[in-house]
Amino acid sequence: MSQVSVFLCHKSKDKNFVKRTYNKLNKRLNISFFKSVEIKPWIDEKNFTPGNQVDPTISQQIADSKFGVIFLSKHGIGDYQIYEIMQFKQRVDAEEKNKVVTKDKVVIIPILLPGIQDVKDVQFPENEVIQKALAKIRKVEVDNINETEIQKTIEEIKKFLGGYHWIKIDLATKIFWNEPFFKTLEKAIKDPIKDNIPIKVPYAVSGGIALTGVVLLGTIASAIANMTSKPINSTNVNPTPQPRVSITPRPVSPEFKFELNRTIESGGNFNHGLARVRINGQSGYIDRLGNIQIPANFDRVLDFSKPDNLALAWEYGKNRGYINxxxxxQINPMYGRNMAGQFSEGKAYACHVSTCGYIDRNGKEVIKRKYPGAGRFSEGLAPVKINGKWGYINKDDDFLIPESFDEAYQFRESLAPVKQDNQWMYIDKNAKPVIKEKFDKISYFSEGLAAVKQDNKWGYINRQGNMVIPLQFDEPKDTPRRFDCDATDITNNKAECKNLDNRHDFSEGLAAIYMNGKWGYINPQGNIVIEPQFSQANHFSERLAYVCQGEENDKKCGYIGHPFNTIITKTLDGSVNLRQIPNIKGTLLQKIQDGSSITILNETINSNKEAWYQIKVNNQFGWIRSDLLQ
Known part of the structure; x- marks a missing residue:
């Protein structure tokens, strides 16, 4: 098998996109498309060997690479990019001078990322940065590089880069092989390779059209593999509709966002760009890149709440408090086991001895302690227990639904699951039973459906109570939530954690289901999107889901990315702001109302450590903050 080396030249601020490019080139394309050509991409943080010197390693890799893919964006040219681009230029100049035959020459592939329209608009760094780069290349002292040489270098780079046909990446464009930028890149890559490397046609793939980050990857694939005029397709995008009455597993292998790792013992959902993880018996938080943002110094932590951005946390043998x-x-540890709930709508229930009330984000009591049971606020109401029964209060502590239920949980999508006379049902905000069927277990409504259990099997009902996804999924063997309480019920001074088994709830268009001892994911039509293969699986949140493979003695855990790029928006406030740049100070382009269809093109973490999505909506491009979507 022949190897083709591809050097990915980029600025650190574009690292997220380039890393995904690297991963797909290194894994997906090599496996899926090539038999006789192995793509060997090179990126600093993936390929550096510890102990090696940086500059000589980069220089050698540039000398050995057949392709130099230069990414430029609105972030400008980075310091090491100057160093790398100048070495590529030197190599090109030397090959021209020595009249190297075309098929042996280095091939420069210039890519303009979204947000910049012309190479002439690229910003250069300060002169001191260019000065240091030139000193490295020429192996002289920095002081030997004067202002004239710096300006000359800038002009040389502009002329060098300006001599190429630039490929503009429009990540919202559907990919067909006959699009102009595919033709351009095909000519740049295929011609110098096809004469001296035997190429085989890749495997035929059927299904929907792949989007987003595979634009560049598909382009390189088409060029190197000498493809026909058929589109790339993906087995986990737009699956073929199947009848609701049955499920046929389909082989789907989603790309893992983070590599599965034995050191991660458990993980939570992403909220505000952070997810809880447990490592070596201690808990902390990681960001979307897998970096530790809050060290694992706690015995236990819960997910951060939306939009309050607080989380319950505690150390072994100590009380619970709320961290930012x-x-x-932010609220000192003062609550015992199961005696405090997560924040919701600006309030959290907090209990002492045998009664519960509600506190605000500063820890101030805003509803006096008088209830021997309390749950989270949702849609303006919270379940509370008094006189041995559960009812609902509003934020002014007025009873809007009298106490008459044996168990009661928060409202979601205007319906609440309650238990009365040993029978589960759903009520509306007028306390009227809307769905009253004999189910062994029920869960919350989410995205129009609710998971219900009967005869030891789970299925889904709609808001009319009709079974739309039949009872066919198994009862999971893994333990449900232990510390994340929907409500607390205090009896004889003992606080009992009450919650519904919500592991099957829909989130971001997918729900986790359990079949034949493994977890997978279905869509609202009941079709399997990610086949059962996990020993543990969480909800999707902010486009990521925590999963595990293997059992306790040989378990590996990590996060997988969402298989779909197009979603329907749902927010806490009914709309989300589309901004020109990934920052709340960016120019407001429009307000995107709930129910809008958006295509997620890219993502980044800004300087404030906030996760943002680049999207296309109504033929307009912009950025939205990831945590604002439900």
Whole structure:
């Protein structure tokens, strides 16, 4: 098998996109498309060997690479990019001078990322940065590089880069082989390879059209593999509709966002760009790149709440308190086991001895302690227990639904699951039973459906109570939530954690289901999107889901990315702001109302450590903050 080396030249601020490019080139394309050509991409943080010197390693890799893919964006040219681009230029100049035959020459592939329209608009760094880069290349002292040489270098780079046909990446464009930029890149890559490397036609793939980050990858694939005029397709995008009455597993292998790792013992959902993880018996938080943002110094932590951005946390043998996203206690530890709930709608229930009330984000009591049971606020109401029964209060502590239920949980999508006379049902905000069927277990409504259990099998009903996805999924063997309480019920001074088994709830268009001892994911039509293969699986949140493979003695855990790029928006406030740049100070382009269809093109973490999505909506491009979507 022949190897083709591809050097990915980029600025650190574009690292997220380039890393995904690297991963797909290194894994997906080599496996899926090539038999006789192995793509060997090179990126600093993936390929550096510890102990090696940086500059000589980069220089050698540039000398050995057949292709130099230069990414430029609105972020400008980085310091090491100057170093790398100048070495590529030197190599090109030397090959021209020595009249190297075309098929042996280095091939430069210039890519303009979204947000910049012309190479002439690229910003250069300060002169001191260019000065240091030139000193490295020429192996002289920095002081030997004067202002004239710096300006000359800038002009040389502009002329060098300006001599190429640039490929503009429009990540919202559907991919067909006959699009102009595919033709351009095909000519740049295929011609110098096809004469001296035997190419085989890749495997035929059927299904929907792949989008987003595979634009560049598909382009390189088409060029190197000498493809026909058929589109790339993906087995996990737009699956073929199947009848609701049955499920046929389909072989789907989603790309893992983070590599599965034995050191991660458990993980939570992403909220505000952070997810809880447990490592070596201690808990902390990681960001979307897998970096530790809040050290694992706690015995236990819960997910951060939306939009309050606080989380319950505690150390072994100590009380519970609430931390902020800096890992500092905003409300000091003062609550015992199961005696405090997560924040919701600006309030959290908090209990002492045998009664519960509600506190605000500063820890101030805003509803006096008088209830021997309490749950989270949702849609303006919270379940509370008094006189041995559960009812609902509003934020002014007025009873809107009298106490008459044996168990009661928060409202979601205007319906609440309650238990009365040993029978589960759903009520509306007028306390009227809307769905009253004999189910062994029920869960919350999410995205129009609710998971219900009967005869030891799970299925889904709609808001009319009709079974739309039949009872066919198994009862999971793994333990449900232990510490994340929907409500607390205090009896004889003992606080009992009450919650519904919500592991099957829909989130971001997918729900986790359990079949034949493994977890997988279905869509609202009941079709399997990610086949059962996990020993543990969480909800999707902010486009990521925590999963595990293997059992306790040989378990590996990590996060997988969402298989779909197009979603329907749902927010806490009914709309989300589309901004020109990934920052709340960016120019407001429009307000995107709930129910809008958006295509997620890219993502980044800004300087404030906030996760943002680049999207296309109504033929307009912009950025939205990831945590604002439900």
């Amino acid at each position: 996203n800096q890992g500092k206690y």
